[in-house]
Amino acid sequence: xxxxxxxxxxxxxxxxxxxxxxxxxxxxxxxxxxxxxxxxxxxxxxxxxxxxxxxxxxxxxxxxxxxxxxxxxxxxxxxxxxxxxxxxxxxxxxxxxxxxxxxxxxxxxxxxxxxxxxxxxxxxxxxxxxxxxxxxxxxxxxxxxxxxxxxxxxxxxxxxxxxxxxxxxxxxxxxxxxxxxxxxxxxxxxxxxxxxxxxxxxxxxxxxxxxxxxxxxxxxxxxxxxxxx
Amino acid sequence: xxxxxxxxxxxxxxxxxxxxxxxxxxxxxxxxxxxxxxxxxxxxxxxxxxxxxxxxxxxxxxxxxxxxxxxxxxxxxxxxxxxxxxxxxxxxxxxxxxxxxxxxxxxxxxxxxxxxxxxxxxxxxxxxxxxxxxxxxxxxxxxxxxxxxxxxxxxxxxxxxxxxxxxxxxxxxxxxxxxxxxxxxxxxxxxxxxxxxxxxxxxxxxxxxxxxxxxxxxxxxxxxxxxxx
DNA sequence: TCTGTTGCTGTCACTCTGACACTAAACCCT
DNA sequence: AGGGTTTAGTGTCAGAGTGACAGCAACAGA
Numbered sequence: 087x088x089x090x091x092x093x094x095x096x097x098x099x100x101x102x103x104x105x106x107x108x109x110x111x112x113x114x115x116x117x118x119x120x121x122x123x124x125x126x127x128x129x130x131x132x133x134x135x136x137x138x139x140x141x142x143x144x145x146x147x148x149x150x151x152x153x154x155x156x157x158x159x160x161x162x163x164x165x166x167x168x169x170x171x172x173x174x175x176x177x178x179x180x181x182x183x184x185x186x187x188x189x190x191x192x193x194x195x196x197x198x199x200x201x202x203x204x205x206x207x208x209x210x211x212x213x214x215x216x217x218x219x220x221x222x223x224x225x226x227x228x229x230x231x232x233x234x235x236x237x238x239x240x241x242x243x244x245x246x247x248x249x250x251x252x253x254x255x256x257x258x259x260x261x262x263x264x265x266x267x268x269x270x271x272x273x274x275x276x277x278x279x280x281x282x283x284x285x286x287x288x289x290x291x292x293x294x295x296x297x298x299x300x301x302x303x304x305x306x307x308x309x310x311x312x313x314x315x
Numbered sequence: 316x317x318x319x320x321x322x323x324x325x326x327x328x329x330x331x332x333x334x335x336x337x338x339x340x341x342x343x344x345x346x347x348x349x350x351x352x353x354x355x356x357x358x359x360x361x362x363x364x365x366x367x368x369x370x371x372x373x374x375x376x377x378x379x380x381x382x383x384x385x386x387x388x389x390x391x392x393x394x395x396x397x398x399x400x401x402x403x404x405x406x407x408x409x410x411x412x413x414x415x416x417x418x419x420x421x422x423x424x425x426x427x428x429x430x431x432x433x434x435x436x437x438x439x440x441x442x443x444x445x446x447x448x449x450x451x452x453x454x455x456x457x458x459x460x461x462x463x464x465x466x467x468x469x470x471x472x473x474x475x476x477x478x479x480x481x482x483x484x485x486x487x488x489x490x491x492x493x494x495x496x497x498x499x500x501x502x503x504x505x506x507x508x509x510x511x512x513x514x515x516x517x518x519x520x521x522x523x524x525x526x527x528x529x530x531x532x533x534x535x536x537x538x539x540x541x542x543x544x
Numbered sequence: 545t546c547t548g549t550t551g552c553t554g555t556c557a558c559t560c561t562g563a564c565a566c567t568a569a570a571c572c573c574t
Numbered sequence: 575a576g577g578g579t580t581t582a583g584t585g586t587c588a589g590a591g592t593g594a595c596a597g598c599a600a601c602a603g604a
Contacts, residue, residue, distance in 0.1 A: 090317050093366050095324040098398070098409050137323055137407055141398040167396040167411045169327070169370040178366055180327050180409065182396045252551070269553065270593065277591090288600095294550025295600040310591070481582070498584070499562065506560090517570095523581025524569040539560075 097174075099181040100144045101132035101220065103165060103227030104153065106191040107244050111207040112260050114224055115152065115194065116216070118202040123175050124217035128206070130224070132181065145184035152203065153191055160188040161243040165227055173219045183223045185230055187243040232261055237311040239281065242302045250289055250297035251275070254282070262314055274312055280305040326403075328410040329374045330361035330449065332394060332456030333382065335420040336473050340436040341489050343453055344381065344423065345445070347431040352404050353446035357435070359453070361410065374413035381432065382420055389417040390472040394456055402448045412452045414459055416472040461490055466540040468510065471531045479518055479526035480504070483511070491543055503541060509534040 104115040116128040131152040135144040142164070146157055162184055169180040194203045208228050212221050234240040235258055242249075244257040255271045258264075275281060283303040288296040333344040345357040360381040364373040371393070375386055391413055398409040423432045437457050441450050463469040464487060471478075473486040484500045487493075504510060512532040517525040 088319050088321060089323050090319045091324055092317060094318050095320055096327045096364075096366070098325045098327070135325075135398070135409075137325070138400050140400060141396065141409070164395060166393060167370065169364070169411070171367050171369060180364075180370070180411075182398070182409075250551085267593075267595085268551080269595085272552075273554095274592090290601080292550080293548080293602065295552075297551055313592090479582085496562075496564085497582080498564085501583075503561090519570080521581080522571060522579080524571095524583075526582055542561090 094178065097177050097179040098135045098141075099132055099179050100135055100141060100148060101130040101168075101181050101183045101223055102145060102148055102152070102186055103130060103183060103224055104149065104186040104188070104191065105208070105227060105231055106188050106205070107257060107260055108191075108205050110256075110260060112209075112228075113205040114208050114211050114227075115191070115203065116206050116211060117152070119217055120201040127215060127217040128211070129217035130183075130220045131203070141182050142184070145182075145186075149184075149186055153188075153194060155188060155191060159247070160186055160191075161240065162186045165223070165230060168219055168223060170219065181223075183227065185227045187231065187240060189244055189246045232314070235261055235312065236314060237308055239302065239306045239308065242282075248285055248287070248299045248301050250299060252297055254300070258312065264314070274308075274310075277310075278305055278308050281308060323407065326406050326408040327364045327370075328361055328408050329364055329370060329377060330359040330397075330410050330412045330452055331374060331377055331381070331415055332359060332412060332453055333378065333415040333417070333420065334437070334456060334460055335417050335434070336486060336489055337420075337434050339485070339489060341438075341457075342434040343437050343440050343456075344420070344432065345435050345440060346381070348446055349430040356444065356446040357440070358446035359412075359449045360432070370411050371413070374411075374415075378413075378415055382417075382423060384417060384420060388476070389415055389420075390469065391415050394452070394459060397448055397452060399448065410452075412455065414456045416460065416469060418473055418475045461543070464490055464541065465543060466537055468531065468535045468537065471511075477514055477516070477528045477530050479528060481526055483529070487541065493543070503537075503539075506539075507534055507537050510537060 106113055115131060117131050119125055119127050119129050131148055133148050135141060142162070145162060149160065149162065150156055165183040165185040167180060167182045171178060173179065208224065212224055216224065231240060241254060241257045245253050251272055252268070254275065255266055255268060259266055280303040282300040285299045285301055287299045289299055290296045335342055344360060346360050348354055348356050348358050360377055362373070362377050364370060371391070374391060378389065378391065379385055394412040394414040396409060396411045400407060402408065437453065441453055445453065460469065470483060470486045474482050480501055481497070483504065484495055484497060488495055509532040511529040514528045514530055516528045518528055519525045
């Protein structure tokens with residue numbers, strides 16, 4: 087069966103801004119483009135949405151294809167939609183960007199197509215020329231995360247299920263690019279009821295005093311919020 | 316010229332959540348649907364995006380068609396994109412919702428098509444059954460506004476260029492549905508540098524002591540933020 | 545057991561917040 | 575003209591949150 091139309095068609099895509107902290111760097115997953123346009127340039131993972139597929143489902147599908155990580159333990163939310171008529175030189179593509187945040191996301195080499203895929207520190211990623219308008223999309227995702235650390239539990243998505251207070255503090259310091267006072271930080275986290283709770287265990291094996299292991303306790307808002315600057 | 320495709324096409328639309336305060340009520344503009352589906356039901360104004368048209372341009376165009384108001388003095392921002400496969404029974408329509416906020420938006424009767432159009436208090440609007448998934452979209456817009464009042468200058472878009480402190484306070488009270496203390500409110504607004512400034516004039520003619528006229532002074536953030544609850 | 549390293553907590557001064565009551569400036573009516 | 579009514583505008587005080595700061599605690603390894 088074929089469809090005809092008086093007008094050229096829209097293509098609808100999803101792009102993923104997958105963020106994690108790797109080796110102490112706030113990082114985004116990029117794939118190297120094999121073909122034109124922008125061959126050899128780095129771009130966000132993404133793809134076209136099926137005609138019967140929900141946008142969020144398409145985002146999950148792309149996420150799993152690129153990282154092998156299921157929805158479990160990865161936070162996924164809609165970021166924004168980018169639809170400038172000239173953003174793709176081939177067709178009219180409207181792309182809804184999704185933001186994914188996870189802990190310990192796996193190393194990736196070679197995506198579904200033969201092209202390369204790797205984690206980039208976000209500062210390096212936006213400095214180089216990304217394909218399409220992906221620099222703008224990455225910046226929107228990064229700003230969303232920086233902002234949501236202030237008042238939400240998003241920081242907990244950057245650490246494993248069990249984590250320590252210094253690890254959680256490092257999330258804020260890495261994402262915001264600032265240094266925080268550990269005493270004030272711990273006080274603020276502890277003040278929010280049901281934000282984190284003690285597991286009773288501790289992380290041993292490193293140097294120095296072992297840090298107590300914490301886990302999320304259900305609260306989704308940090309109240310009062312943590313403030314930048 | 317005709318285009319053919321192996322697959323049924325996507326349609327890309329914009330929907331507008333146009334919010335203002337009318338007669339003391341936080342209100343949204345709805346249009347009555349003339350034809351199927353959802354004939355007779357109320358819906359958000361909106362329409363399809365041209366194949367060479369930017370999403371934001373389409374939103375501006377629809378805004379002007381529906382309200383006669385140009386971009387001037389109306390704040391417009393992208394809200395979110397709604398793309399459930401079954402959200403429109405006819406086609407696959409992916410719709411990007413835009414949020415518009417303005418002061419003194421005009422009364423409207425009869426849109427571009429012959430159907431009716433009018434302002435609804437948002438509580439009445441979401442209570443009745445709106446067409447498509449428009450209830451969800453309205454709720455997203457309302458929540459966005461309630462949230463942005465806390466930390467941005469969005470409240471200034473609900474009042475005319477010159478306004479009084481009680482009028483500005485009424486924006487917060489109406490949108491949040493709470494009562495605020497005028498002393499604490501004025502202190503907080505005045506504390507943020509360059510948020511509002513005196514014009515030297517006063518609003519006369521009403522009952523009681525005339526209120527001094529203020530205007531926006533350039534700051535786009537309310538710091539520290541105004542807090543709900 | 546000594547040293548190095550990292551985790552953890554308490555205090556104090558300051559600012560911000562929320563609660564609260566009175567004075568000021570206009571209008572209206574007599 | 576004066577008194578009453580209505581709305582605008584301000585100051586204080588107690589409690590909470592914040593940022594700056596130093597010292598003790600618990601482990602590993604030598």
